[in-house]
Amino acid sequence: MYCITDKQVDYILDDIRRNGIEMEDLQLNLLDHICCIIEQQLEEDGDFERFYHATVRQFYKHDLHEIEEETINLLTFKNFYQMKKFMLMSGLFSAVTFIAGSFFKIMHWPGASVMLVLAFFAFSLLFLPMVFVLKTKEMNQLRDKWILGLGTIAGILYCASMLFNVMHWPGARIIWFITLILSAFVVLPLYFTAGVRRAETRVNTIVTSVLILGFLGVQFTLTALRPPATRGDIYTYARNELLLDNLSKQASNATVNQLAANVNAACNELKLSLLKEATGDSALRTDDHTLAHLRQQSLQALFGYGNKLALLNALKSSVNNYNAAVPAPVQIPVANTILDAPLNQMGAYSNIDALNNIVQVQLFLAINRPATVAMR
Amino acid sequence: MIYSSELIKGTLKTIVLKMLEDNRKMYGYEITQKVKELTKDRIQLTEGALYPTLHALENDGLLTTETEYIGKRMRKYYSLSPSGKGKAKERVSELADFMETMKLLLDIQIKPA
Numbered sequence: 001m002y003c004i005t006d007k008q009v010d011y012i013l014d015d016i017r018r019n020g021i022e023m024e025d026l027q028l029n030l031l032d033h034i035c036c037i038i039e040q041q042l043e044e045d046g047d048f049e050r051f052y053h054a055t056v057r058q059f060y061k062h063d064l065h066e067i068e069e070e071t072i073n074l075l076t077f078k079n080f081y082q083m084k085k086f087m088l089m090s091g092l093f094s095a096v097t098f099i100a101g102s103f104f105k106i107m108h109w110p111g112a113s114v115m116l117v118l119a120f121f122a123f124s125l126l127f128l129p130m131v132f133v134l135k136t137k138e139m140n141q142l143r144d145k146w147i148l149g150l151g152t153i154a155g156i157l158y159c160a161s162m163l164f165n166v167m168h169w170p171g172a173r174i175i176w177f178i179t180l181i182l183s184a185f186v187v188l189p190l191y192f193t194a195g196v197r198r199a200e201t202r203v204n205t206i207v208t209s210v211l212i213l214g215f216l217g218v219q220f221t222l223t224a225l226r227p228p229a230t231r232g233d234i235y236t237y238a239r240n241e242l243l244l245d246n247l248s249k250q251a252s253n254a255t256v257n258q259l260a261a262n263v264n265a266a267c268n269e270l271k272l273s274l275l276k277e278a279t280g281d282s283a284l285r286t287d288d289h290t291l292a293h294l295r296q297q298s299l300q301a302l303f304g305y306g307n308k309l310a311l312l313n314a315l316k317s318s319v320n321n322y323n324a325a326v327p328a329p330v331q332i333p334v335a336n337t338i339l340d341a342p343l344n345q346m347g348a349y350s351n352i353d354a355l356n357n358i359v360q361v362q363l364f365l366a367i368n369r370p371a372t373v374a375m376r
Numbered sequence: 377m378i379y380s381s382e383l384i385k386g387t388l389k390t391i392v393l394k395m396l397e398d399n400r401k402m403y404g405y406e407i408t409q410k411v412k413e414l415t416k417d418r419i420q421l422t423e424g425a426l427y428p429t430l431h432a433l434e435n436d437g438l439l440t441t442e443t444e445y446i447g448k449r450m451r452k453y454y455s456l457s458p459s460g461k462g463k464a465k466e467r468v469s470e471l472a473d474f475m476e477t478m479k480l481l482l483d484i485q486i487k488p489a
Contacts, residue, residue, distance in 0.1 A: 004447075006447070006448045009447070009448045009449050010448075013449075023431075025431065025452070026427060026431065028443075028449070028450045028452060029404050029427050029430070029452055030423065030427065031449050031450075032403065032404065032405065032446070032449055032450065032451045032452070033404050033405045033408075033423060033427075035446075035449055036405035037405065058422075058423075059422070059423040059424055060424050061424075066424055067423065067424045067427055067428060070424060070425070070428040071427065071428035071431045071432070073428070074428045074429065074431065074432035075431065075432055075435050
């Protein structure tokens with residue numbers, strides 16, 4: 001029986017560690033096992049090192065690290081399988097909820113927002129992180145893990161920017177630009193350079209990179225260039241404003257009707273609020289430059305936040321007060337305007353339609369009671 | 377005759393549990409030697425399969441361990457935990473049942489000829 005010295009024990013342990021066995025438990029088990037074999041089978045005057053290497057060689061097919069890999073696989077396999085199932089379920093759930101939520105949203109049915117928010121959380125906080133965890137397990141290189149990690153973050157940010165956009169929460173554009181910069185200038189170049197170097201992934205990498213780049217480009221175009229308002233609608237509005245201007249200058253000495261003045265003031269306030277939203281300028285302007293920058297927006301969204309709804313309600317009640325005080329022929333007509341439409345149908349009107357409706361109310365007043373609008 | 381590693385792989389947990397049921401506490405090398413001896417060298421457990429399995433069984437709570445110093449190195453003894461004892465019986469009877477079924481299945485396929 002061979003007698004192993006302490007120095008030889010250290011030698012074996014060092015060699016095991018060097019060959020990729022990192023779990024301490026496994027190191028100790030293998031060390032004892034190898035020592036047992038050597039003690040049992042090596043002659044007393046045998047060559048320790050040669051016998052040791054020949055013994056260890058029988059433990060594996062390619063390298064010793066296999067044993068640790070197999071151990072980790074066995075330890076995590078159960079979890080791994082369940083996680084994979086959960087990942088697929090969360091992905092399916094978020095896709096279905098997202099499609100349903102979008103459909104509800106365009107139909108203006110209740111529950112759309114809840115669905116979209118839920119879909120967002122399921123997708124970006126369950127599905128994407130789990131794809132990351134499961135995929136990185138299969139990856140060997142740290143670089144690949146980093147790329148996937150950054151890609152996951154870009155994906156989560158992308159979802160967040162879309163959610164903020166649909167929900168009209170502030171900050172959507174900032175998140176979107178961070179997403180763009182991260183994906184176009186960090187993730188994509190890293191992904192491309194890593195993948196294009198390996199012959200087996202070259203074609204796939206090029207195709208995927210082009211697809212991502214194209215997708216980002218289209219999304220950028222969509223968000224950077226907002227759909228311009230129809231020229232005709234904008235010019236109608238501008239003409240109405242000019243007409244109002246001219247009429248106001250012919251102010252007569254007629255008695256100022258306080259009610260009409262109230263309507264006019266309410267009109268101006270809502271108009272300014274809408275214009276400020278569309279152009280960023282709080283002054284009432286109808287010059288070409290301002291008009292060119294007027295963005296057409298749905299009223300449904302505009303009345304969702306800020307005080308525009310309160311301004312609209314103020315205008316409505318001042319019109320009602322006015323109409324109650326004057327005989328039928330000179331009452332302000334409200335049929336088919338935003339003053340008449342129920343709130344849940346505001347989606348059918350744009351901000352330009354609203355501006356036209358309001359300025360027409362003012363025109364009507366200017367014709368009937370020029371003095372009340374003379375203060376413009 | 378030495379059996380293929382696929383055959384050993386599917387039954388390795390059962391073999392380890394049965395060894396520990398019969399011998400109370402054992403260390404890794406001891407298990408390989410015992411199996412070799414009992415099967416007259418026909419089943420030789422490889423280190424690359426045995427240790428991952430021992431760690432997995434320990435992780436599942438089926439085995440308990442105690443360590444002992446042999447000079448400078450440490451030896452890890454494995455024994456069955458209470459739930460491991462139940463599992464050992466379950467796995468052995470499952471395998472016995474499986475072998476009956478295999479006999480039936482293979483007999484049916486071989487005999488008609």
